[in-house]
């Protein structure tokens with residue numbers, strides 16, 4: 100079993116989160132909400148970039164039971180695009196670093212890849228590319244989907260089953 104521990108840190112280092120094992124998925128999302136959420140966080144004072152140059156947001160998505168904040172949790176602040184939205188983007192308020200995204204009913208956490216030091220797993224897919232506005236060509240290093248793509252759902256279902264059987 101892969102027990103690699105990856106650490107994501109805010110820019111100033113006061114907030115640290117740890118992720119254990121292989122992510123469910125390493126992906127880039129271009130959906131309009133990720134773009135809007137990223138722009139809003141980037142507009143906060145001294146915020147580090149959230150969006151990639153082509154408007155995508157790179158995430159390492161982990162099972163919720165394999166991702167936790169190990170220091171500075173009291174500094175985390177939730178941002179929602181709309182009041183009552185089930186999706187919150189969690190920012191380290193010390194330095195306005197985007198740390199992770201949580202979709203409330205979900206059993207997963209999508210952590211912002213930019214916050215991980217060292218080697219992160221390669222990008223496995225790009226989703227919601229119908230919202231991509233960049234003039235540059237879409238990178239071809241991984242499959243792209245105009246929507247979420249069957250592969251994403253397959254990964255989530257497989258992760259859920261593994262949790263049910265206690266793996």
Ligand SMILES: [Zn+2]
Nearest residue numbers: 109111193194
């Ligand atoms: Zn910080």
